[in-house]
Amino acid sequence: HLTHRRDQFDVKTEQNPLRSQTLSTRKDLYERDFPLYRQPVEVGSFSLDAQRRFFNDRRQMRYYVEPDKNPNFDLKDGYRDRYIRRDENVKEKLDHILRWILANKGTLKSKETTDSRALDYDFVTWRGHLTKLLTTPYETREGWQLAATKFNGTIYISEVETEAARVERENRPERNKEMMYWGYKFEQYTCADNVDSLPDPSGVVNTNEAFCTVVQTRLADHKLLFSGEVDCRDKDPSARPPACYVELKTSPEICTPKQRSNFHRFKLLKWWAQSFLPGVPRIVAGFKDHDGVVVSTETFLVSKVSQLIKNEFNCWKPTVCMNFCSDFLSFVKRIITENDHSLVYLFSWEPYRDVTYSLHRDSHYSFLPRWFIEGMSG
Ligand code: A3P
Ligand code: MG
Ligand code: MG
Numbered sequence: 001h002l003t004h005r006r007d008q009f010d011v012k013t014e015q016n017p018l019r020s021q022t023l024s025t026r027k028d029l030y031e032r033d034f035p036l037y038r039q040p041v042e043v044g045s046f047s048l049d050a051q052r053r054f055f056n057d058r059r060q061m062r063y064y065v066e067p068d069k070n071p072n073f074d075l076k077d078g079y080r081d082r083y084i085r086r087d088e089n090v091k092e093k094l095d096h097i098l099r100w101i102l103a104n105k106g107t108l109k110s111k112e113t114t115d116s117r118a119l120d121y122d123f124v125t126w127r128g129h130l131t132k133l134l135t136t137p138y139e140t141r142e143g144w145q146l147a148a149t150k151f152n153g154t155i156y157i158s159e160v161e162t163e164a165a166r167v168e169r170e171n172r173p174e175r176n177k178e179m180m181y182w183g184y185k186f187e188q189y190t191c192a193d194n195v196d197s198l199p200d201p202s203g204v205v206n207t208n209e210a211f212c213t214v215v216q217t218r219l220a221d222h223k224l225l226f227s228g229e230v231d232c233r234d235k236d237p238s239a240r241p242p243a244c245y246v247e248l249k250t251s252p253e254i255c256t257p258k259q260r261s262n263f264h265r266f267k268l269l270k271w272w273a274q275s276f277l278p279g280v281p282r283i284v285a286g287f288k289d290h291d292g293v294v295v296s297t298e299t300f301l302v303s304k305v306s307q308l309i310k311n312e313f314n315c316w317k318p319t320v321c322m323n324f325c326s327d328f329l330s331f332v333k334r335i336i337t338e339n340d341h342s343l344v345y346l347f348s349w350e351p352y353r354d355v356t357y358s359l360h361r362d363s364h365y366s367f368l369p370r371w372f373i374e375g376m377s378g
Contacts, residue, residue, distance in 0.1 A: 017327075018334075021335075021356075021357075022354040022355060022356050023327065023328060023331045023354055023355040024354050024355075025136050025137050025324065025349065025353075025354065025355065026137070027137045027138070027317075027320050030137060030319070030320040030321075030323035030324045030327065031317065031319065031320055031323075032319065032323055033319070034318065034319045034322060034323075035219060035220045035319075035322050035323055035326045036218065036219070036220055037217065037218070037219050037322060038217045038218040038219075039217070039279060040215040040216070040217040040242060040277070040278050040279035041215060041216055041217065042213050042214065042215050042241040042242050043104075043108075043214055043215065043216050043225070044056075044100060044104055044213075044214040045057075045058050045061075045211065045212060045213050045214060045241070046096065046099075046100045046211075046212050046214070046227075047059045047060035047061075047209075047210070047211050047212070048060065048096065048208060048209060048210040048211075048212070049208070049209060050084070050206045050208055050209055051208060052086065052090075052208040054096055054099050054100075056099075056100060056103040056104070058211065060209055060210060060211035061211045061230075061232075061233060062187075062191035062192065062193060062211065062231070062232040062233070063191065063192045063193075063194065063195050063197075063232055063233060063234075063235050064190060064191060064232045064233065064234055064235065064246045064248075064284070065190055065191065065192050065198060065199050065235075066190075067189065067190055067286075067294075067297050070295070070296070071189075071286070071294050071295065071296065071297060072293060072294075072295065073185075073186060073189040073201075073286065073293065073294035074292065074293050075181070075182035075185040075186060075250070075288060075292040075293065075294060076178070076182070076185075076291075076292045077185065077201065078185065078201075078204070078205060079178055079181050079185075082202075082203070082204045082205060083181055083204070083205050083206075084204060084205070084206040084207070084208065085181075085207055086207040086208045088169060091161070093158045093367040094124070094125070094126070094156060094158045094367060094368075095369065096212070096227070097124060097125075097126065097214070097226075097227045098368070098369065098372045100214055100227065101119070101124070101225075101372075101376075102371075102372065102375045102376070105375075105376065108120075115152065115153070117152050117376055117377060118152050118153050118154070119152065119153075119154045119225070120223065121154050121216070121223045121224065121225040122154065122155060122222045122223045122224065122329070122333065123154070123155050123156075123157060123222060123223070123224050123225070123226075123329060123332075124154055124155070124156050124157070124225045124226070125156065125157040125158070125224075125226050126158075126159070126226060126227060126228065127215075127226050127227060127228025127229075127274070127277050127278055128159075128228065128274075129146060129157055129158070129159050129226075130224075130226060130277050130325060131270070131273045131274045131277060132144050132159070133324065133325045133328055134273040134276075134277070134321035134322065134324070134325050135269055135270060135273050135321065136324055136328075136349065137320050137321065137324050138269060138316050138320075138321075139351055140351045140352075141351060142162075142164070142165065142351070143162055143164065143348070143349050143350035143351060143353075144159065144162065144348075144349055145159065145160040145161075145162055145346060145347070145348045145349075146158070146159055146160070146346075146347045147159070147160050147344045147345070147346050147347075147365050147367055148332055148336060148344065148345045148346075148347060149340075149341060149342075149343060149344055149345070149366070149367065149368055150336045150338065150339045150340070150343075151339065151340075151341040151368055151373070151376075152339070152376065153339065155332060155333070155336060156367070156368060157332070158367045160346065160365065178292075179292075181205065182250055182288065182292050183248075183249070183250050184205045184207055185201075185205055186248060186250045186286045186288075186294060187231055187232070187248050188200070188201055188203065188205055189201050189286075189294070190232070190248060190284065190286070191231070191232045191248075195235055195237075210229045211229065211230050212227045212228060212229050212230065213227065213228060213230050213241060213242055213245065213278055214226070214227045215227075215228075215242060215278045215279065217279075219322065219325060219326050219329065220326040220329075220330075221330075222326065222329045222330075222333075226277070226278070228274075228277065228278045230242075230245045230247075230278075230280065231245075231246060231247055231248040232245070232246050232248065233245050233246065234246060234282075242278050242279040242280055242281075243279065243281055245278075245280040245281075245282075246280070246282050246283075246284055247271070247274065247275045247280050247282070247283045247284070248283075248284050248286070249271055249283055249284070249285045249286070250285070250286045250287075250288050250294065251263065251267055251285055251286075251287055251288070252287070252288060252289075252290075253287045253288065253289055253295065253296070254287065261312055264308060264309045264312045264315065265309070265312055265314075265315055265316065268300075268305055268308065268309060269316045269321075271283055271300070271305075272302060272305045272306075272318065273321060275302045276302055276318070280302065281301060281302050281303065282299060282300070282301060282302065283299070283300040283301075283302065284297055284298075284299050284300075285297060285298050285299075285300060306318050328347075328355065331355070332345070332347065335357055340361075341366075341368045341373050342361060342362045342366045342368075343359065343360070343361050343366075344359070344360045344361075344363065344365040344366055344367070345357050345358075345359060345360075346358050346359075346360055346365055
């Protein structure tokens with residue numbers, strides 16, 4: 001059902017970013033003033049339980065419990081016998097966010113427009129998709145595909161797994177599978193289910209469970225609604241979302257200046273992008289040895305990350321990330337001319353290439369379910 005493809009273009013139009021059918025990802029094009037990024041506001045949240053069922057509430061919220069000065073968290077514990085892994089073959093697309101929108105449409109629908117069906121947002125997507133956009137000018141390994149559809153004036157963006165990502169996932173070495181568990185195990189050592197309880201490392205790690213925040217914000221002239229999974233919150237009840245949220249991460253122990261430099265240049269980019277977007281102010285890192293034992297922790301304030309990396313040679317810049325994301329969203333707005341829930345504009349990118357797109361009508365790429373289309377029309 002490929003009806004149109006424009007990966008070959010006129011050299012003359014390529015020179016004009018306002019007319020081009022492709023978008024460059026070269027870093028130097030995005031080194032300008034930091035764009036407007038409004039403080040993200042939490043407009044709701046939802047939970048996914050042990051069976052991955054959706055609930056329009058905060059039942060999966062967990063509470064951060066500060067570890068000892070000298071922790072000794074064995075991340076390997078429970079991998080064989082206390083691990084329930086989410087089925088990655090199930091592609092959920094935007095379904096949970098769409099469910100949340102339907103459950104909250106009464107309070108969400110625009111009072112300003114005459115169209116009673118319209119949402120007052122330009123884009124609806126996952127935070128993780130935006131994280132990929134923020135890091136694109138610096139990404140050299142993994143490409144992406146983003147499906148976009150305009151419905152009732154709002155553009156919905158949902159990731160499509162690339163062929164390369166699928167092959168890698170299906171051939172993941174056993175060691176990598178085990179290391180994917182380690183991050184969740186660290187969460188279990190540092191999170192309690194209730195404000196007055198303690199972590200329970202003897203329990204089961206179930207990666208179906210999630211708590212997700214839904215935030216609204218504005219990037220330049222793009223009104224955004226997106227959702228992202230949140231690891232836990234500060235126990236202090238006076239801290240309000242999203243400022244109370246804490247992102248947990250694990251990383252190999254840093255022993256040499258070279259390791260520190262690589263941590264700043266590659267890992268902090270991903271960590272910063274993920275947390276900056278929803279306004280999560282704090283990242284707690286657990287540093288693990290080769291044996292998967294966390295031996296120290298350190299808190300990183302998201303607002304201080306840009307200062308931390310300033311002395312690195314040839315380092316990433318937050319402004320490049322945000323300007324590229326803003327320009328990509330402008331590009332998507334310009335390319336998407338039709339308002340049609342079954343029409344997908346598929347944006348594709350591979351490292352060292354420009355972003356291109358193709359059109360797909362009533363294809364397997366369509367991702368807005370009938371229940372959503374009908375629910376929003378009523
Ligand atoms: P770490 O990143 O601390 O190793 P998140 O921190 O984004 O909430 O993700 C929780 C954990 O899920 C990660 O913990 C990691 O174990 C696993 N994970 C998430 N994304 C992954 C990816 N792209 N590849 C491998 N593991 C991933
Ligand atoms: Mg998480
Ligand atoms: Mg985390």
